[in-house]
Amino acid sequence: MIKFLLLSKNILMILFILFLIDLLKPLGAALTVEFLLLGVIFVSLNKKGWEPVVMSLLFGYLKDLFVIGSKPFYLIELPVICFFSRYLLTHFAFISLDSKHLTGFSGKEFYARAAKSVIVVVCLFIHVCFNSVYSRIFLAYFSFNFIIQSLLAYFLLNHLLNKDAAPTPLETVKHSRF
C-alpha cells in the first residue's frame, strides 16, 4: 500500500492540495465549487488502473472526517463517481471507434475533449443528486450555479494539470475491457 502511494505521490499531492482548498475556502462563499470532486473526476478520466479508485476511497474517507455526521457518505459517493466516469469514458470511446461520422467530422482530439466534458457534467449532476437526496433539500438555482462554476473550474484545472500528454479515451480503452 505504501509502495502504491509512493508511486502515485504526484496525484496524492494534487488531490491533497485540492482538499486543502476545499477546507480553507480561500475565496469564501463566492465560489460554489468542490475542488476535490473535480480532482477525483480528473484523475478518473486521465489515469488508468486502480489509482483513481484507491484515491477516491482515500479522499472520500478524509472528506467524511470533516463533514458532520458519522455516515460514510463520500466514502461511497466518490468511488461511485470514479467508476461511473470510467464506465462512461469506455462507452464514449466505443462509440468513437464505430461512428465514422463523429470522428471524421471533428477529429479524435476534439471528440475526446467533448466526451470528457460531457462526462464531467454527468458526474457533477450525479453529485448534485446524491447530495440533494442526502441532505433532503433541492435548490435549482444553487445546483445550476454549482454545475456551471464547477465545469469552468474543471476546465481551468484540466488546463493547468494536463500539460503533459495524458492518455486519450482511445488509449484508455486499450487497457480496459475493450
Place this chain on the structure above:
Amino acid sequence: MLIFLPFKSTIQNFLIIFSQQFSAIPDNSSLTIKKLKRHNLLINIELNNLKRLKEENEKLKKALNFKERGGVNLTVVEIISFSPSQWHKSVIISCPVGKNLKKGLFAVNEEGNLLGKIVEVQDKYCRIDLVNDPNFNLPVFVGENKTGLLKGNINGAKILYIEADEKIKSGDEVWLRAGSSASAISIGKVKKVSQNPSSLFCDIDVTLLFQDYFFDQVFIIE
C-alpha cells in the same frame, strides 16, 4: 557613407566607453540598492501586519461594544477549517484552553449577528453549524414576539410553523435571546412571505445578516 566606414569601430568603441562611464555603478552603490530593496520589502511586510492588526482591533472593539451593550460573556475562537462540502455549512473551531465550551452555545460575529451554534464538542476542537446549514434548527422570534422555527437552506433560511393569521410582513426582524437577561441577537430579516392554500402555515424566507464567509474568528456567547 563610405567616408565614415573606416572610423566606424573607433566611434563605436568611444561610444561604449563613454556610455560605461555614465551607466556603470560603483560596487558600494549596488550594495546600497540591494540593502534598500530588502529594507523596503521588510517595511511592506510590517505594513501588511499592521493593517491586519488594525482590522482585528476594529473587530474586537465592535465585539466589546456588543458585549457591553448585550450584557453577555464572549469568547474569541479561531476558525480551523470550513466544511469541504458545499451542501453542509459548518466550521471547525479550536477550543481555547481553560474555556468550557458546551453544545448548544451560540456563535456570533463582531457585530452580534448570529452565525450558528455549537453542535459537537471534542477535546481540541468544536464544530459549529452555520445558520444556513440544512441541519440547523432554532426557535426564533419574528417581529415583536411571534415565534417560529428557523431552518437553514444553504442559500439562506426559512421560518417554519408560523400561522397565516400572525401577520408577518417582509422586513420584519428575526432575532433571539441568548439568556433571560441578555439583549437580542439579530439573525436576519424576513425577505418574502407566501401562503400555501393547502397548508396552515406561512412560507417565510429569511435574508441572513451575515452574508460572507470571509471570517477567521467567531465569538461564542457563554
